[in-house]
Amino acid sequence: MRLRHRDGQTVHLSYCTNVHAAEELDGIIEQLDTYALPIREKLGTNVLGLGLWIAAPAASELVSDSAKIERLRREIATRGLEVVTLNGFPYAAFQQPVVKGAVYEPDWTTPARLTYTLNLARILERLMPEDAVRGSVSTLPLAWRTPWDDERRDACRRSMDVLASELGRLDRTVRVAFEPEPGCVVENTTQAAEMFRDADTERLGVCLDLAHLACAWEDPAAALQRLREAGVPVVKTQVSAALASDDPERDAEVLAQYVEPRFLHQTRGRAGLSTDDLDDALAGDRGQPWRIHYHVPIHAQPVPPLRATTGVLRDALRVLVGGATAECDHLDVETYTWNVLPEGSRPRDPVELVAGIAAELDHARGLLDELNLNREKVTWQG
Template sequence: MRLRHPAGEPLHLSYCTNVHAAEDLDGIIAQLDTYAVPIRARLGTDVLGLGLWLAAPVAAALAADPALRARLRRELSARCLEVVTLNGFPYRSFQDPVVKHAVYHPDWTTKDRLSYTLDLAHVLADLLPDDAARGSVSTLPLAWRDPWDTGMADLVARRLSRLADGLAAIESSTGRVVRVGFEPEPGCVVESTGQAVERLAGVDGDRLGVCLDLAHLACAWERPADALEALERAGLPIVKVQLSAALETADPDPLRAYAEPRFLHQTRNAAGDAADDLDEAFARRLPGPWRVHYHVPLHVSPAAPLTTTIPVMREALAQLVGGPRPLCDHFDVETYTWGVLPPALRPQTPEQLAAGIADELDFARTELRELGVST
């Protein structure tokens, strides 16, 4: 959706399609009709933004074939859909029965991760609306934390230099600016904005920066104002914001209903105690309160005593768009866990999923409106 900051600058609000399983072009186009078109109609918006997820094989095919890119752009345009951001964190198979640590592979020590990300940037340069100022691609925070050593850090630094060079070449050949944001996530080499400042020091700040996931920020128990100030001091731009909420509770026992086999649900408490998944947190009897990396629908409050980190999201949004100028222009709702929610909360049909995503987007739009953003 197209929004406008009180200062007059355009903002883009979208939803991330990594909630859907399609990994080939025909499947991606089919999911536009199944989900995106009904979502746009339910919201009553002229244009719906998608934070498109393209698995590595389809990204490579699109990057290699201008005709395929033109086809995808036509299909989007025909449905009044647009893309200014891509999610390049999951490489492929993100909706498999078990994902867990596989989502972090290949990481930024590999040529495959560099090639995939540049493929996405090539594709996005052709998908961007003509009047969009720039595009963004989010990616993983370098690697899972273990193993990690100085040799790997040096190798990653060289990869990021090649990434910046590749993005510059795309801009030179297409005239379109595409930036890449590294997404701090619990358990990774870059877990917090503080680690982003440390481990992304020296990158090309014109092309590389941070993708700020607000559920991850909350799980790191970071204060939004402090995190944003640290990024600004370091000269790391916020390339993209993922609007997301994590679970929070002082009484962990009801979280047992959320333990599931597909995704990692890193768990943290305010004292800094950490577990890499819910089962581990229960086994270690971490003292509460807990915040759990489990993206839950923005507009739904879970049954007490569970709650969510929506207050952190609101605090962050006030910092991001409540000032005289926006600190970011790409906002993507990223709730990819609809299919693993407890059964009573889980959509049972495509129509129910589309309705839930539309309600989330409406919630996000309302939050932004309350900060003076217009539609």
């Protein structure tokens, strides 16, 4: 979906397809009919944006065959869909039974991560609508925090330099956005500002995940001011909410319903608790408020008395797009955990998942309406 900011910029709102398991071209096209098209119809919009996830093997296949990219572009357009952003954080197998720390591999110390990201950028410049100003690819914030040393840091810096150089060779503007995440080398905006010291911020910037921002216990206005002063652009925003507990001791039984084997749920306490998964937190200090890296649907409350960090989400959107100038024009709703939610909150079939994602997008659209962004009518490209 497209919205017009008062400064004249088009702000793109999409949903991230890493919630779906398809990793091959035929499967990606099939998911357009199973999920994306019904979501568009449910929302009553003539064009729906996708934050498309293309796993590394499929990206390699596409970039080596321009006819396959053209096929994907056509299949997207004829369904009233569009793509201006890709999610390049998970390399592959993101909806397998167990993912956990494997999602950070390969990292930016390896040639494989650079190759994958450049493949996505080259695909995206072909998929973007002709009138799109620019595209974006989000990626992990260099690496998991361990092991980490000067040699690995230097390898990441070299990869970033090559990345920026190669992005400059594209015919269209595609920027890569590094996404701070709990437990990684770059976990918060202070570390992000340091990471981009002497980097090419014309082509590289930050993907600000609002659930991650909440888990870092950062104030959105202060965090964005920090990035602004450092000259680091917010290339993309993941519109997401984290799980929160004001009293983990009281809420321990309910929190246990969110312990699951697929994803890491890093937990951060207001008084300094830091664990790499929710079950580790439950076994330790429960005497301070927690925020948990568990993306929960942005339109609905989690199992009571738990909360979602929607206050952080609202405050961040107000700073990003509520002022005189839009500081980010790619907004992507990224709730990839629908299929691991507690039983009573989990969709039972594709129809219920469509309804849930549509409700999230409608909620996000409503928040942007409140900030006086106007909905654009787009000519269907089919």
